[in-house]
Amino acid sequence: QKEVEQNSGPLSVPEGAIASLNCTYSDRGSQSFFWYRQYSGKSPELIMSIYSNGDKEDGRFTAQLNKASQYVSLLIRDSQPSDSATYLCAVNPSGNTGKLIFGQGTTLQVKP
Amino acid sequence: DTEVTQTPKHLVMGMTNKKSLKCEQHMGHRAMYWYKQKAKKPPELMFVYSYEKLSINESVPSRFSPECPNSSLLNLHLHALQPEDSALYLCASSQDQVLRPQHFGDGTRLSIL
Numbered sequence: 001q002k003e004v005e006q007n008s009g010p011l012s013v014p015e016g017a018i019a020s021l022n023c024t025y026s027d028r029g030s031q032s033f034f035w036y037r038q039y040s041g042k043s044p045e046l047i048m049s050i051y052s053n054g055d056k057e058d059g060r061f062t063a064q065l066n067k068a069s070q071y072v073s074l075l076i077r078d079s080q081p082s083d084s085a086t087y088l089c090a091v092n093p094s095g096n097t098g099k100l101i102f103g104q105g106t107t108l109q110v111k112p
Numbered sequence: 113d114t115e116v117t118q119t120p121k122h123l124v125m126g127m128t129n130k131k132s133l134k135c136e137q138h139m140g141h142r143a144m145y146w147y148k149q150k151a152k153k154p155p156e157l158m159f160v161y162s163y164e165k166l167s168i169n170e171s172v173p174s175r176f177s178p179e180c181p182n183s184s185l186l187n188l189h190l191h192a193l194q195p196e197d198s199a200l201y202l203c204a205s206s207q208d209q210v211l212r213p214q215h216f217g218d219g220t221r222l223s224i225l
Contacts, residue, residue, distance in 0.1 A: 099157055
């Protein structure tokens with residue numbers, strides 16, 4: 001059973017702080033990794049894709065991938081109340097099926 | 113606004129009704145997906161179409177019937193649904209079925225009476 005694990009939270013951070021969201025996955029052959037943001041009642045929105053080890057930065061967001069540790073994280077710098085949402089980690093496992101395995105999501109609350 | 117358009121946004125239907133959900137994308141993507149999402153849960157994959165052919169059916173009950181008329185359109189036909197089928201139905205597309213990120217539409221909120 002291929003699994004993706006996230007802490008469900010809520011993760012509460014003050015406005016302006018760095019929010020750190022973590023995700024582990026079980027399939028060592030996984031090749032692509034995604035972070036989606038989902039506001040309550042809305043659909044998931046892709047915010048980051050990462051395919052190789054290391055860091056990838058896009059604005060206030062940084063995705064980090066460590067394939068040896070089977071770990072992917074998302075850092076949000078200068079957190080804003082508008083960042084309050086559920087963040088879904090999604091992994092494309094080995095086998096090239098295109099099937100995404102989602103974690104349960106981490107709820108982030110950014111307090112003014 | 114997303115580049116994957118789903119209609120209708122909301123749908124209320126009885127258990128004996130037949131209805132269809134529609135999804136359209138104009139990004140030239142060749143893979144399209146249907147997901148079901150219940151409250152406070154991640155999306156659950158239902159079907160995958162790749163190059164207009166059904167490539168994955170996640171053992172979905174036959175009361176859900178997908179159709180891909182062309183590379184831009186994806187339908188989900190609904191018949192004799194149960195109350196537990198009430199959920200947010202999401203369509204997504206990706207450049208191809210392998211490795212590429214999936215982009216979601218806004219979803220259809222379905223309620224079964």
